[in-house]
Amino acid sequence: QVTLKESGPGMLQPSKTLSLTCSFSGFSLSTSGMVVSWIRQPSGKSLEWLAAIDWDGDKYYNPSLKSRLTVSKNTSNTQVFLKITSVDIADTATYYCARAYNSGYADYWGQGVMVTVSS
């Protein structure tokens, strides 16, 4: 059974660094073709793809945010991390991690973690 779960700080102040963790089970990120992505959604709005890391350690970023994003994974291939530097109010959103396998569409999603940026 594939499951993903995001965790994060809930709330942080502007200009700080947001650190998110995606913990998953039921698959291994070391499997050829496996990709884990980060996607966010401000309340009442559409989805924005942020970044992804694949089984080979290759990383992909949304150019609109690339300078602020860092995606990584742990050595046991059971967690993926996302850091966003210099957050501001516009980064307030629900953040999802999602799995893709041999494709670009996300077949499994986490439940999402809400992040509020506020002073």
Added chain:
Amino acid sequence: DIQMTQSPASLSASLGETVTIECLASEDIYSNLAWYQQKPGKSPQLLIYDASSLQDGVPSRFSGSESGTQYSLEINSLQSEDAATYFCQQHHDYPFTFGSGTKLEIK
């Protein structure tokens, strides 16, 4: 980036009716198009991938089609549980991009 123009923004239909949601890609995405359903407070769920392939477990009343760079999601025999917001996503090229969403209300 590839732009996905989704329409309509909202629609209302009755039980048993058929509705169609469309997404227009700004360039050729070679059928690399997915449709997701999202209910309030929940994460998106994959319905259709590669423009017309039905994800396992998704009812057959959902179907996808394409014509050039125009992609469509059709829902037949609307059920009350189909009330949700639907998003398209191109998965042809990074950065993957989503449509703006269509909120479906069941009368």
